Amino acid sequence: MTKVAIIGVGYSGYAPLTPHMSFKEMMFEAAKRAYTDAGINPRTDVGSFICCEEDLWEGISITDEYVPDQLGGAQRAVCTVSDDGLVGLINGYMQIKSGLADVVVVESHSKLSNVLSQGDVSSMSFEPYYERPFLTVETAVALEMRRYMFDRELGDDIPAMVVAKNKKNGLGNPRAPYSAILSMDEVLSSPMVCEPLRKAHIPEPADGCAVTVLASEEKARILVDQPVWIRGVGWFSDTPWVSQRDFSKAVYAEGSSKMAYKMAGVNTPAKHFDFVEVDDSYGYKELQHLEALGVYTKENIKRAVEVSETDLRGPLPVNPSGGKISLGDMVEANGLVRVVEAVLTLRGQGPRSLRGAKHALVQSWRGPPTASGSTVILEV
Amino acid sequence: MESKKTLPGTPIAGAEWDNEVYSFRKHSVQLRYAWDAGSAVSGFLEGLKEGRILGRRCNRCMRVLVPPRAFCERCFRSTDEWVEVKDTGKINTYSVSYVNNDASRRDKPLIVAVIEIDEASPGMGFLHVLGEVEPSKVHVDMKVKAVWKPRDERVGAITDIKYFKPLEV
Amino acid sequence: MRRVAVVGAGMTLFRHRMLETGKEMAFEASRMALDQAGLDIKDVDSVVLGSAPDAFDGVHMKGEYLLDGAGGTCKPYTRVYVGGGTGVFVPIAAWWQVASGVADIVLVVGEEKMSPLLPHPQYAFWSIFDPILERPLGVTLLWIFSLEMRRYMHVYNVKEEDIALVAVKNKRNALDHPAAQLAANITVDDVLKSEPICWPVKRLDVSPTSDGAAAVVLASEDVARRITDDPVWITGVGWNVDSTYWTNRDLCYPEYLEKAANMAYRMAHISDPKKEIDFAEVYDPFDYKELHHMEGLQLARRGEAPKLTREGVTQRDGDLPINPSGGLLGVGNPIAAAGMMKIAEVFWQLRGEAGKRQVKKPVRRGLAQAWGDLMQVGTVVIMER
Numbered sequence: 001m002t003k004v005a006i007i008g009v010g011y012s013g014y015a016p017l018t019p020h021m022s023f024k025e026m027m028f029e030a031a032k033r034a035y036t037d038a039g040i041n042p043r044t045d046v047g048s049f050i051c052c053e054e055d056l057w058e059g060i061s062i063t064d065e066y067v068p069d070q071l072g073g074a075q076r077a078v079c080t081v082s083d084d085g086l087v088g089l090i091n092g093y094m095q096i097k098s099g100l101a102d103v104v105v106v107e108s109h110s111k112l113s114n115v116l117s118q119g120d121v122s123s124m125s126f127e128p129y130y131e132r133p134f135l136t137v138e139t140a141v142a143l144e145m146r147r148y149m150f151d152r153e154l155g156d157d158i159p160a161m162v163v164a165k166n167k168k169n170g171l172g173n174p175r176a177p178y179s180a181i182l183s184m185d186e187v188l189s190s191p192m193v194c195e196p197l198r199k200a201h202i203p204e205p206a207d208g209c210a211v212t213v214l215a216s217e218e219k220a221r222i223l224v225d226q227p228v229w230i231r232g233v234g235w236f237s238d239t240p241w242v243s244q245r246d247f248s249k250a251v252y253a254e255g256s257s258k259m260a261y262k263m264a265g266v267n268t269p270a271k272h273f274d275f276v277e278v279d280d281s282y283g284y285k286e287l288q289h290l291e292a293l294g295v296y297t298k299e300n301i302k303r304a305v306e307v308s309e310t311d312l313r314g315p316l317p318v319n320p321s322g323g324k325i326s327l328g329d330m331v332e333a334n335g336l337v338r339v340v341e342a343v344l345t346l347r348g349q350g351p352r353s354l355r356g357a358k359h360a361l362v363q364s365w366r367g368p369p370t371a372s373g374s375t376v377i378l379e380v
Numbered sequence: 381m382e383s384k385k386t387l388p389g390t391p392i393a394g395a396e397w398d399n400e401v402y403s404f405r406k407h408s409v410q411l412r413y414a415w416d417a418g419s420a421v422s423g424f425l426e427g428l429k430e431g432r433i434l435g436r437r438c439n440r441c442m443r444v445l446v447p448p449r450a451f452c453e454r455c456f457r458s459t460d461e462w463v464e465v466k467d468t469g470k471i472n473t474y475s476v477s478y479v480n481n482d483a484s485r486r487d488k489p490l491i492v493a494v495i496e497i498d499e500a501s502p503g504m505g506f507l508h509v510l511g512e513v514e515p516s517k518v519h520v521d522m523k524v525k526a527v528w529k530p531r532d533e534r535v536g537a538i539t540d541i542k543y544f545k546p547l548e549v
Numbered sequence: 550m551r552r553v554a555v556v557g558a559g560m561t562l563f564r565h566r567m568l569e570t571g572k573e574m575a576f577e578a579s580r581m582a583l584d585q586a587g588l589d590i591k592d593v594d595s596v597v598l599g600s601a602p603d604a605f606d607g608v609h610m611k612g613e614y615l616l617d618g619a620g621g622t623c624k625p626y627t628r629v630y631v632g633g634g635t636g637v638f639v640p641i642a643a644w645w646q647v648a649s650g651v652a653d654i655v656l657v658v659g660e661e662k663m664s665p666l667l668p669h670p671q672y673a674f675w676s677i678f679d680p681i682l683e684r685p686l687g688v689t690l691l692w693i694f695s696l697e698m699r700r701y702m703h704v705y706n707v708k709e710e711d712i713a714l715v716a717v718k719n720k721r722n723a724l725d726h727p728a729a730q731l732a733a734n735i736t737v738d739d740v741l742k743s744e745p746i747c748w749p750v751k752r753l754d755v756s757p758t759s760d761g762a763a764a765v766v767l768a769s770e771d772v773a774r775r776i777t778d779d780p781v782w783i784t785g786v787g788w789n790v791d792s793t794y795w796t797n798r799d800l801c802y803p804e805y806l807e808k809a810a811n812m813a814y815r816m817a818h819i820s821d822p823k824k825e826i827d828f829a830e831v832y833d834p835f836d837y838k839e840l841h842h843m844e845g846l847q848l849a850r851r852g853e854a855p856k857l858t859r860e861g862v863t864q865r866d867g868d869l870p871i872n873p874s875g876g877l878l879g880v881g882n883p884i885a886a887a888g889m890m891k892i893a894e895v896f897w898q899l900r901g902e903a904g905k906r907q908v909k910k911p912v913r914r915g916l917a918q919a920w921g922d923l924m925q926v927g928t929v930v931i932m933e934r
Contacts, residue, residue: 001649001650018416019416020416020418020419021416021418021419021450022415022416022417022418022419022420022421022450023415023416023418024418024449024450024451025418025419025420025450025451028450028451028458035456041456042456043454043455043456054603054609054610055602055603055604055609055676056411056603056604056609056610059411059413059415059676059680060676060677060680061602061603061604061673061674061676061677062601062602062630062632062633062677062921062922064630064631064632064790064922064926065632065677065793065922065923065925066679066793067790067793068453068790068791068792068793069449069451069453069792069793069794070451070453072453072456073790074453074454074790074791074792074793075789075790075791075792075804075805075808076789076790077787077788077789077790077809077812078631078788078789078790078926079629079630079631079638079642079788079790080629080630080631081627081628081629081630081642082610082612082627082628082629082630083612083627083628087627091627091629091642091645093649094645094646094648094649094651095645095649096649097645097648097649097650097651098550098551098644098645098648098649099550099648100550100645100648100786111415111416113416114413114414114415114416115413116412116413116414117409117410117411117412117413120409120410120411121411121609122609124407124409124603124607124608124609125608125609125610125613125614127608127614128405128407128607128608129405132407133405233651234625235625235626235627236623236624236625236626237613237616237621237622237623237624237625237626238622238623239616239617239622239623240613240614240616240617240622241617251623255623255624255625256625259625263651366610366613369613370610370613372613372616372626386727387560387561387562387581387727387728388561388562388569388577388578388580388581389561389562389564389567389569389574389577389761390567390568390569391562391564391565391566391567391568392564392566392567392568394565397566402568407607409607413680415680415681417681421681421682425681445794445797447682447794449794453792453794472700472796472799472800473696473697473699473700473703473800474696474699475692475695475696475698475699475747475748475749475750476745476747476748477689477691477692477695477746477747478744478745478746478747478748479671479689479691479746479747480687480689481671481672481674481675481687481688481689482668482669482671482672482675483668483669483670483671483672483689484668484669489748490687492686492688492692492696493696494696494700494796494800503797503798503799504796504797505796505797506682506796507682507683507686507688507692507693507796508686509686515748520699520700520703537681537685538681538682538683538685538686539685539686
């Protein structure tokens with residue numbers, strides 16, 4: 001079966017507000033960039049279009065109705081994967097592997113600035129009988145954060161260091177609106193939201209759109225000089241019941257990475273990658289995910305942060321893009337946004353210290369209150 | 381699957397529901413959004429406020445798109461210019477609605493139609509309602525004209541057009 | 550491209566309101582499908598779920614909510630969505646998992662619980678429209694379908710009587726379906742005299758709102774040969790979505806469906822669908838849609854479907870049985886589950902397991918189709934013995 005490559009990426013928005021364009025216009029802009037990057041015409045060269053979005057984040061039911069035109073997909077095979085953008089990319093990968101299509105476009109976007117009832121929408125993602133009456137996103141996150149920090153004996157300083165690192169990484173990334181020089185003390189003095197969760201731990205909402213173009217090996221070699229190969233994919237869900245999860249570990253990240261490693265033949269994840277892009281929500285999630293991915297262990301994760309191993313110039317840069325902390329929370333687009341970052345970095349268009357990087361991992365989590373996530377292994 | 385086999389599931393009869401025989405949990409929520417209209421639709425709404433219907437032309441396929449959009453979905457390129465079209469058109473198809481959007485019955489039936497706007501490209505229409513006409517008199521291809529709200533009541537919304545009415549010949 | 554088989558199917562009753570939650574209905578249908586395949590949940594590599602608007606259930610990201618009922622706990626699990634076309638699209642999304650070699654056994658679940666939304670499930674459909682250009686007009690889903698029905702009638706000179714024949718046939722077929730919600734022996738006159746909802750759509754032209762779930766199990770060729778003597782192969786899949794701007798196209802003919810069908814026919818090496826498809830489960834949320842879809846699928850020439858219906862060609866004992874299950878008009882319309890019901894029906898018919906619903910002629914190849922969005926998406930699956 002054919003190999004699959006990413007041959008084009010595009011983006012637009014990446015800002016707290018984007019009042020000058022509708023979500024359609026934002027998608028059109030990102031799609032144009034991706035198609036130009038890949039050197040394709042969407043009206044003649046694309047076998048399938050995939051969009052990742054959720055009705056209530058759009059404020060439109062059956063929101064896939066409003067997708068085809070601005071992607072060049074009218075009267076083409078278009079579908080929605082109601083999941084994180086990275087799962088959309090994985091479905092595109094499988095479509096190409098199956099022989100169904102040789103070029104697939106995957107899109108995801110956020111117009112969170114248009115959602116005035118963000119809290120109400122989030123609360124509707126809880127199971128209505130047992131959980132919704134008392135759980136909120138913040139309480140659900142805080143419960144897990146507390147337990148994870150307890151099990152790993154992490155002080156408040158550790159998640160704060162992650163936040164400060166990613167805010168700083170973002171300063172080198174022209175696409176990261178929330179990057180900043182932020183000290184650990186500033187994180188620790190930011191308002192308490194729900195102990196131990198502070199305001200500075202929480203990624204800020206952002207608008208944005210990411211588009212990727214995937215191709216079979218044959219097409220990729222014709223169309224571009226620098227394909228980025230997808231070597232392994234995985235996606236996985238833990239139980240949907242918040243109270244039944246093992247808060248000390250990210251089961252979904254473990255499951256999805258095992259699947260991807262098996263496919264890619266990665267035996268020693270701790271040594272394999274030049275950099276990784278992982279979900280870094282609330283600071284502690286970055287650490288929980290790195291453990292689940294087998295990049296670090298529960299024994300050495302704390303020290304890795306303390307001695308700055310995961311810094312941009314450390315032995316394993318984690319979230320050189322600045323992560324969700326710097327790029328902002330773009331809900332279902334989060335995973336695809338990181339694919340764009342990883343692809344640009346693998347092409348040498350990212351941080352200078354990562355030029356020549358060949359192996360990368362992108363991991364995403366669907367966000368609270370889910371325990372669903374995905375992993376993709378990339379290579380040039 | 382044999383036809384006689386019993387399938388899983390426990391139907392709730394109307395009376396059981398009305399009498400709340402089974403327990404349930406109610407949740408009421410009003411979700412609020414403010415959708416960015418974008419360049420094309422904003423221009424369209426501004427036009428409506430002035431009593432004009434605006435479209436966008438794609439200079440490759442030469443279609444005049446109504447309602448306007450920033451991009452041509454066929455050519456996949458940005459549209460090129462604003463074009464004012466007439467506020468008359470012909471009925472492409474119509475229907476008579478006896479229900480509201482929550483499925484309750486209307487007091488008075490409402491005639492709805494897709495109206496192909498004159499001077500837009502063939503087939504370019506939008507959804508609106510008809511007035512000043514009996515349902516039995518409406519037919520496909522009937523010529524109609526927009527009836528606008530008075531200038532000071534127009535706010536830049538699709539409802540700045542009250543309805544379309546038959547065009548006297 | 551690996552071959553992919555359907556090896557089991559299951560479904561719940563379809564009813565206006567069910568006691569079971571969405572999770573529980575998904576579980577019941579999944580359990581029945583696994584039982585028929587002789588498989589356990591631990592054998593399943595991956596789960597794909599289909600369900601239409603979150604507004605019905607009042608649950609955001611409802612795929613995540615339904616996850617454990619659909620058997621997705623601690624597995625690769627995802628939800629796909631193309632509006633009303635979802636039911637026939639879920640097995641397509643599962644098909645590419647198996648065909649690509651990523652999974653060997655995939656559980657495919659369609660679930661819909663429309664009843665929780667008050668005052669009426671129809672209200673959810675208001676929020677499918679353009680928030681700036683259409684919602685302020687008070688638009689309902691019934692408007693757009695009646696507009697399409699009117700246009701179809703106008704262009705091909707189709708009479709309401711001809712369309713009513715579809716409702717009569719499907720509701721009667723449903724008398725033999727154990728899940729059916731609206732099975733009945735009615736006449737054309739009953740349809741014509743039923744309460745007008747949105748003329749030309751009348752009460753008996755429309756399928757009901759429903760709760761229900763249906764599931765199938767897909768397997769790779771190796772697995773299928775091992776666990777059953779009677780696999781049904783998926784030999785063609787296709788889907789297509791037209792422009793959002795539904796008021797800018799001629800509603801008399803579904804071009805997007807023609808393209809979706811052609812994609813599936815190419816894959817299944819079908820050049821003359823009218824001759825090569827033995828029977829079909831086409832999407833019939835409204836009676837005119839069956840005719841419209843037969844034409845889009847090229848099972849009839851444009852405007853010819855009413856004639857075939859009049860001549861009895863589409864009856865269970867006809868040359869081209871259409872909706873032997875009783876369709877959405879008779880069995881019910883829990884959206885994503887309704888499309889999956891059609892997949893299950895084609896599977897049961899091809900295996901000769903449809904009991905009293907079994908079509909008269911011997912069948913080797915069947916087609917299931919669904920439709921949705923703003924009269925915009927077509928999804929097609931072709932299955933063979």
